[in-house]
Amino acid sequence: MGQNERVTFGSKLGVILATVGSAVGLGNIWRFPYMLGENGGAAFLLVYFICILILGLPVMLTEFFIGRHTHRNAAGAFKAMVPGTKWSLIGYNGVLAAFLILGFYCVIAGWTLEYIWQSVTGGMHGKGADQFKLEFETFSTGVVRPIAWTILFLGLTHVIIVSGVKNGIERASKVMMPLLFLIMAVLCIRSVTLDNAAEGLAFLFKPDFTKLDSSVILSGMGQAFFSLSIGMGCLITYSSYFNKQTNLQTTALQVTVLDTLVAVLAGVMIFPAVFSFGIAPTAGPELVFITLPNVFGQLPFGSLWSFIFFVLLGLAALTSTISLHEVATAYVHEEHHMSRGKAALLVSLGVLILGTISSLSFGVLKTYTVMGLTFFDLLDYVTAKIMLPLGGMMICVFVGLRVDRKILKAELTNEGTIPFYFFNTYAFFMKYIAPIAIGVIFLNELGLIKWMKGFF
Numbered sequence: 001m002g003q004n005e006r007v008t009f010g011s012k013l014g015v016i017l018a019t020v021g022s023a024v025g026l027g028n029i030w031r032f033p034y035m036l037g038e039n040g041g042a043a044f045l046l047v048y049f050i051c052i053l054i055l056g057l058p059v060m061l062t063e064f065f066i067g068r069h070t071h072r073n074a075a076g077a078f079k080a081m082v083p084g085t086k087w088s089l090i091g092y093n094g095v096l097a098a099f100l101i102l103g104f105y106c107v108i109a110g111w112t113l114e115y116i117w118q119s120v121t122g123g124m125h126g127k128g129a130d131q132f133k134l135e136f137e138t139f140s141t142g143v144v145r146p147i148a149w150t151i152l153f154l155g156l157t158h159v160i161i162v163s164g165v166k167n168g169i170e171r172a173s174k175v176m177m178p179l180l181f182l183i184m185a186v187l188c189i190r191s192v193t194l195d196n197a198a199e200g201l202a203f204l205f206k207p208d209f210t211k212l213d214s215s216v217i218l219s220g221m222g223q224a225f226f227s228l229s230i231g232m233g234c235l236i237t238y239s240s241y242f243n244k245q246t247n248l249q250t251t252a253l254q255v256t257v258l259d260t261l262v263a264v265l266a267g268v269m270i271f272p273a274v275f276s277f278g279i280a281p282t283a284g285p286e287l288v289f290i291t292l293p294n295v296f297g298q299l300p301f302g303s304l305w306s307f308i309f310f311v312l313l314g315l316a317a318l319t320s321t322i323s324l325h326e327v328a329t330a331y332v333h334e335e336h337h338m339s340r341g342k343a344a345l346l347v348s349l350g351v352l353i354l355g356t357i358s359s360l361s362f363g364v365l366k367t368y369t370v371m372g373l374t375f376f377d378l379l380d381y382v383t384a385k386i387m388l389p390l391g392g393m394m395i396c397v398f399v400g401l402r403v404d405r406k407i408l409k410a411e412l413t414n415e416g417t418i419p420f421y422f423f424n425t426y427a428f429f430m431k432y433i434a435p436i437a438i439g440v441i442f443l444n445e446l447g448l449i450k451w452m453k454g455f456f
């Protein structure tokens, strides 16, 4: 497919919405609270903020540069810029990461469908915290139900990818995003006015630095990459559809701020309730799902709130799965000269297999572990904590080494028509700080830094 035939996003707002749609999803509302709970609270929040600022923003801008400069998919972009070199491995790493992330993401997205169903059928009425937990465990460790929801969610994603109704999605996002903000604000207010709410807020905002170890730092970095959809070419693929007028700098800033805001709102919505209802903050992937029903139970018309919330969460997840699916589909379609429909089908069938195993790993396959991680945990760990930061690091190294600064600056300033006051700061962070920081975090987690200190 030639450059000129590629579709571009319809409007300025459409660009931002689609990219925010990719970034905001289960990563903010499900994964962020669960990671924060497992990693000791506010100390994790601090690491996450720092990673967003010094790694997230530069990597995002660099992905925007590559995507719009080449107008190609994640793997093709590197082939176009430096043909016949190993740099395209960055793109393949990204395509593989997209596929693996979908393999566990769809399971959680399926859980939101179960909760929509429960809200409609009134299954959430008048129960205590223990009962919600028990019912959730019965559901998530089951076989047929969670797999059926996973397949349904994947099917929805598939249909949107092949029918190209992205315009509809863009338009739906315009209503959905503000609504999600609004309902989260309501839930935050309800949550912080519960008994014992202060304890939850302290857990979220008052750092206990004794909790800060290498695994907390790795988790914070992984969460920043996961939440911003960076490190695997998702934003390369999206920005390849941007037009020449798109302001890459403000888009990166807006997406980052909105995404971070949604994560913080999710924290304020969840943690006061976690402490108020005596739920363990370390509950893991189920945290949000066993906490929220209790909050809905404290609101008049609880089932209605619950229904609206989970519909919005499901849609937020859908705009993220679309972006992940698009990375893999665009790659197979454009690089392997397969029709879009066939490419999408291939991706969906592969994800279906991964998703089924992921779902079963909460129940019957729970005891099959690798290094103590179930299949679900393994997919999550390998992608968020290894592949995304590694990809981000290599993206920065690549642009730092192989791209002429003038070309970089011209693209990021739309050929000099918009100013970029912090260009040198950005270039310094992208070329040096980000790759070194990511490298150090990896070495630290592997225990190599401690080991090296032994020599001095």
Ligand code: TRP
Pocket (backbone or CB within 6 Å): 022, 023, 024, 025, 026, 027, 028, 101, 225, 226, 227, 228, 229, 230, 231, 232, 234, 320, 321, 323, 324, 388
């Ligand atoms: N960022 C999304 C979320 O928070 C998930 C996601 C979509 C993603 N595309 C991605 C994560 C690309 C990593 C890479 O839910």
